[in-house]
Amino acid sequence: MSNHVKIFDTTLRDGEQALPASLGVKEKLKIALALERLGVDIIEAGFPVSSPGDFDSVQTIAREVKNATVCGLSRALDKDIDACGEALKVADHFRIHTFIATSEIHVGSKLRKSQDEVVEMAVKAVKRAQRYTNDVEFSCEDAGRTHIDYLCRMVEAAINAGATTVNIPDTVGYTTPTEFGGIIHNLFNRVPNIDKAIISVHCHNDLGLAVANSLAAVEQGARQVECTINGLGERAGNCSLEEIAMILQTRHAMYGLNTNIRSQEISRTSKLVSNLCNMPVQANKAIVGANAFSHSSGIHQDGVLKAQNTYEIMTPESVGINKNNLNLTSRSGRHVIKHRLIELGYKESDFDLESVYAAFLKLADKKGQVFDYDLEALLFFSQQEHHHAYYELKYLHANSGKEIIPSATVCLKVGDKEITESAIGNGPVDAAYNAITKVLGHNLIDIVDFKLDSKGEGANALAQVSVIAEYNGRRFNGIGLATDIVESGVKALIYVLNNTHLADQIDQQKKQQVKIAGV
Numbered sequence: 001m002s003n004h005v006k007i008f009d010t011t012l013r014d015g016e017q018a019l020p021a022s023l024g025v026k027e028k029l030k031i032a033l034a035l036e037r038l039g040v041d042i043i044e045a046g047f048p049v050s051s052p053g054d055f056d057s058v059q060t061i062a063r064e065v066k067n068a069t070v071c072g073l074s075r076a077l078d079k080d081i082d083a084c085g086e087a088l089k090v091a092d093h094f095r096i097h098t099f100i101a102t103s104e105i106h107v108g109s110k111l112r113k114s115q116d117e118v119v120e121m122a123v124k125a126v127k128r129a130q131r132y133t134n135d136v137e138f139s140c141e142d143a144g145r146t147h148i149d150y151l152c153r154m155v156e157a158a159i160n161a162g163a164t165t166v167n168i169p170d171t172v173g174y175t176t177p178t179e180f181g182g183i184i185h186n187l188f189n190r191v192p193n194i195d196k197a198i199i200s201v202h203c204h205n206d207l208g209l210a211v212a213n214s215l216a217a218v219e220q221g222a223r224q225v226e227c228t229i230n231g232l233g234e235r236a237g238n239c240s241l242e243e244i245a246m247i248l249q250t251r252h253a254m255y256g257l258n259t260n261i262r263s264q265e266i267s268r269t270s271k272l273v274s275n276l277c278n279m280p281v282q283a284n285k286a287i288v289g290a291n292a293f294s295h296s297s298g299i300h301q302d303g304v305l306k307a308q309n310t311y312e313i314m315t316p317e318s319v320g321i322n323k324n325n326l327n328l329t330s331r332s333g334r335h336v337i338k339h340r341l342i343e344l345g346y347k348e349s350d351f352d353l354e355s356v357y358a359a360f361l362k363l364a365d366k367k368g369q370v371f372d373y374d375l376e377a378l379l380f381f382s383q384q385e386h387h388h389a390y391y392e393l394k395y396l397h398a399n400s401g402k403e404i405i406p407s408a409t410v411c412l413k414v415g416d417k418e419i420t421e422s423a424i425g426n427g428p429v430d431a432a433y434n435a436i437t438k439v440l441g442h443n444l445i446d447i448v449d450f451k452l453d454s455k456g457e458g459a460n461a462l463a464q465v466s467v468i469a470e471y472n473g474r475r476f477n478g479i480g481l482a483t484d485i486v487e488s489g490v491k492a493l494i495y496v497l498n499n500t501h502l503a504d505q506i507d508q509q510k511k512q513q514v515k516i517a518g519v
């Protein structure tokens, strides 16, 4: 049996479907490219039939990603499989992932079909996917609660039909490690053609056992783990990629199994996903939490100073956390900033040094000392702002205080025009948002959530605003960062506006295509 465990990342599919607001194409592509750099074998990019936006994202990722297999999800329905094939055909290598539920409760109550009919649908779906590619994955949804006899029958039929990977999901996170490992063990012992496919697992974390269950399955011969960055996913999430990868790396002597994950990319990828998805990582989260490598008690600190391995089973550097010993201030030159960004894991092609340096100097003037998290945030936001955005903030002035009516004046670039408006509000952010509504000439953007966070420590922290806004029945994320709360709030709204603009453009293109096709 191979000693390579494939890492199948589903952050952009299972992870994304659980976000309070969906990601745009630009954000998804950024995450896909980071996953490729991290070394994942397969990127599940989305569910193409679900919306024109998802189709477009899967197609864009399929076109741009070269070193990982790009995969799309489909139910066991012709139209889903055809949408996957269409979206993915531009890729160098792609996979179609089709699934149907197999547990009694799902087959009876959800599908309302007989077990025989479900096997027939699965076989038909695998065969249809094969029209597009030989790389076909089949999943038995809710396998964790499926009777083992029926599961064996289904797995055998899917492999006979041509599935090259068969996935065993614990869809509702119900099983325990001994039980889940037992299911995989049984499949290896009872399915006669099991050696013709790779057995994959996809565990949810409802009881906090997703990683433990995946590991138990790997111990029994599963050679693909489906997982997500920061453990994002439906409800309590999926198996966390960084945890399973670091278990196999840290305990290599015990398991003797390898993955293609470049562990030094983990921290950077985790931050990118957390920022773009507007999903903070809990401080004590294994591997990527802010406290994962910090030692609090005096005894521990003393031990680590004497020998790092007294209290550290892996180094922070191994997951890409590099301590900074440079004091970055307005006196630091371009080459120091470039050097530090490269130390933090970025490539020269990731940033435009001139614009990052200009932003760095502005920030250093305001804050004095600039820390790593500031630098990473600057880079993140300068990348966001550098895409010839349709909406751009040109000028902002806000007034507020006790006994005065808050007011704001905002000038926005809208396409190739600049529009200035003023308004009052119940606070300076509200006033600025009202001024932006006047600029837009409509109030179709409904802010459903507004969160203010500090990025960094103490009085030196930057203000990060995350908003969720509803527009045309869809939810959009926006984030803004600045030393000033009002500016940060305005930037977050502009971020949303640019995403709604992009979504409108995609919808229009799709309508146009449908018209041309005469449908």
Ligand code: KIV
Pocket (backbone or CB within 6 Å): 014, 099, 139, 140, 141, 142, 167, 169, 170, 171, 172, 202, 204
């Ligand atoms: O949890 C699940 O069963 C899934 C399948 C679609 C693989 O996400």
Ligand code: ZN
Pocket (backbone or CB within 6 Å): 014, 169, 171, 202, 204, 234
């Ligand atoms: Zn799932």
